[in-house]
Amino acid sequence: MVAVLMPHPEPADAVSSPTPVAPRLTTLAGRTIGIVNNSWHCMDIVTEELRRALCADYAVAEVVEVKISAAQTLPAPELERLAGVCDAVVVGIGTCGSCSRWVLHDAMELERHKVPTVSLFTKVFEVLARAVQDLEGFPGLRLAILPHPLNPLPDDQIRAAANAAVAEIAGSLTGAGTGAR
Amino acid sequence: MIRFASTTVDLPDDSEAVSDYLYERGLSDGLPVIVPTVERVERMLSGTRRDPASSLGAMPPSNAPATVEKVAINAVLAGCKPEQLPVLIAAVEAVLDPAWKLDAVQPTTMALGPMVIVNGPVRGRADVNGGTGSLGPGWRGNATIGRALRLLLINLGGARPGDVDRSTQGFPGKYSFCFAENEEESPWEPLHATRGLEAAESAVTVVAVSSSTNVSDSTDDAADLLRTITGGLTNPSTANVMDPLSTPVLALNALHATILARAGFGRAQLQDYLFEHVRLPADALSARRAHLRRSAGEDLFLVDGRIPFTNDPGNILIVVTGGMGGNHSTYMQNGLYGHAISRRVDE
Numbered sequence: 001m002v003a004v005l006m007p008h009p010e011p012a013d014a015v016s017s018p019t020p021v022a023p024r025l026t027t028l029a030g031r032t033i034g035i036v037n038n039s040w041h042c043m044d045i046v047t048e049e050l051r052r053a054l055c056a057d058y059a060v061a062e063v064v065e066v067k068i069s070a071a072q073t074l075p076a077p078e079l080e081r082l083a084g085v086c087d088a089v090v091v092g093i094g095t096c097g098s099c100s101r102w103v104l105h106d107a108m109e110l111e112r113h114k115v116p117t118v119s120l121f122t123k124v125f126e127v128l129a130r131a132v133q134d135l136e137g138f139p140g141l142r143l144a145i146l147p148h149p150l151n152p153l154p155d156d157q158i159r160a161a162a163n164a165a166v167a168e169i170a171g172s173l174t175g176a177g178t179g180a181r
Numbered sequence: 182m183i184r185f186a187s188t189t190v191d192l193p194d195d196s197e198a199v200s201d202y203l204y205e206r207g208l209s210d211g212l213p214v215i216v217p218t219v220e221r222v223e224r225m226l227s228g229t230r231r232d233p234a235s236s237l238g239a240m241p242p243s244n245a246p247a248t249v250e251k252v253a254i255n256a257v258l259a260g261c262k263p264e265q266l267p268v269l270i271a272a273v274e275a276v277l278d279p280a281w282k283l284d285a286v287q288p289t290t291m292a293l294g295p296m297v298i299v300n301g302p303v304r305g306r307a308d309v310n311g312g313t314g315s316l317g318p319g320w321r322g323n324a325t326i327g328r329a330l331r332l333l334l335i336n337l338g339g340a341r342p343g344d345v346d347r348s349t350q351g352f353p354g355k356y357s358f359c360f361a362e363n364e365e366e367s368p369w370e371p372l373h374a375t376r377g378l379e380a381a382e383s384a385v386t387v388v389a390v391s392s393s394t395n396v397s398d399s400t401d402d403a404a405d406l407l408r409t410i411t412g413g414l415t416n417p418s419t420a421n422v423m424d425p426l427s428t429p430v431l432a433l434n435a436l437h438a439t440i441l442a443r444a445g446f447g448r449a450q451l452q453d454y455l456f457e458h459v460r461l462p463a464d465a466l467s468a469r470r471a472h473l474r475r476s477a478g479e480d481l482f483l484v485d486g487r488i489p490f491t492n493d494p495g496n497i498l499i500v501v502t503g504g505m506g507g508n509h510s511t512y513m514q515n516g517l518y519g520h521a522i523s524r525r526v527d528e
Contacts, residue, residue: 008188008206009339041469067476
């Protein structure tokens with residue numbers, strides 16, 4: 001037998017204590033909710049449906065949408081602005097590997113700014129989101145999982161999937177959802 | 182004797198046993214490994230003057246420090262020799278440059294993986310082939326440097342294929358992709374000398390690519406050859422065209438490069454030519470693809486009414502590799518992340 005050096009990270013390098021997420025809201029009524037739309041076609045439609053449902057069914061006062069490319073994170077000034085004006089933010093959508101990583105990045109940054117968030121993913125990318133949550137030490141981050149594939153579907157089916165997820169998304173911002181681990 | 186910081190496990194000094202041990206824990210590319218004993222890792226570290234404890238940066242998504250020690254352990258696993266370690270260190274530094282966006286390359290659904298182009302005197306010492314068969318098997322540097330980089334991305338960065346690495350199909354180049362420029366038979370200055378480094382020093386240029394396309398023509402006529410190259414690069418289906426800032430790679434064999442040089446083309450003239458001629462019609466992309474390209478900025482969508490494969494001629498990487506024997510060059514697509522970064526090899 002010989003001593004074999006391990007190629008993996010050392011336990012001492014792992015995140016030692018989890019980062020807490022921001023406190024949830026008591027209600028969405030009268031609040032300002034942000035939506036980070038990363039420009040997937042399906043996220044355009046999810047944003048439309050969320051805007052309508054949050055205002056009509058949850059008495060949200062205002063929805064603030066920020067549209068970015070799926071290949072980028074929120075620019076710092078936009079993040080600061082959203083954190084300043086929004087009571088909570090929906091970030092979406094992770095429906096590819098890299099954009100899932102950016103969605104998580106933006107959600108974690110907003111949580112660090114004490115803004116409660118929920119991150120949207122399609123089902124195939126849940127495993128990635130959970131793995132990155134663990135690696136980053138953010139076990140409390142709230143995820144809402146939509147069906148996959150979503151982007152290629154006809155618009156009416158994307159709309160239906162978005163509406164089916166509204167209760168989970170809204171609940172994740174008020175602590176009623178099941179997206180926590 | 183070096184005082185290592187890494188965990189050790191007592192195992193037989195046996196490649197099969199250690200390969201199985203690591204494979205069962207997801208610390209593997211699937212191929213057998215050389216056992217990283219203390220003695221072998223110490224020998225590997227003789228290839229660099231760097232402090233084993235020094236970190237090249239945090240490797241996402243685990244964000245574990247890529248210490249020279251961890252780089253050396255993975256180099257042993259991959260079959261590297263100490264002479265190859267400095268090239269690997271420079272390649273790790275390149276992918277950890279925030280501009281390379283390893284954060285996104287690791288989990289991407291695309292096929293992207295790092296391709297390492299080696300320039301300068303280190304090519305000989307590190308046994309990296311730039312001549313006949315340079316993109317294929319047969320040379321230790323080509324085979325092991327790219328493999329060691331992949332093992333680091335999996336073992337240290339935590340990008341296990343199918344878990345964090347969400348590549349839809351992957352790409353054989355994700356096992357190992359490293360080659361040298363054929364500076365001796367190239368009609369042009371070395372690639373790294375066009376990227377802010379001295380021609381006499383050694384360097385790596387690392388770019389994420391997702392596939393390769395054969396560009397074949399036995400002509401001796403530059404105009405014919407340009408028509409073939411332009412046709413090969415004008416491709417509406419790759420991820421490269423989704424990204425106006427992409428750094429696509431044209432790897433010319435030395436003969437093709439010489440034909441173009443004889444017709445008066447330097448690298449910069451060829452970049453300009455390709456930028457002007459590799460264009461898609463404005464309606465070439467499907468609705469979903471056009472939507473994504475437009476999200477990078479409406480002003481970047483079209484140049485003079487058509488879609489270029491990258492919006493800056495300077496982004497087109499032209500490298501000369503392979504022998505003088507034949508007709509075959511290669512186009513390799515980039516796209517969205519892993520734009521080319523060059524780093525000096527610290528020997």
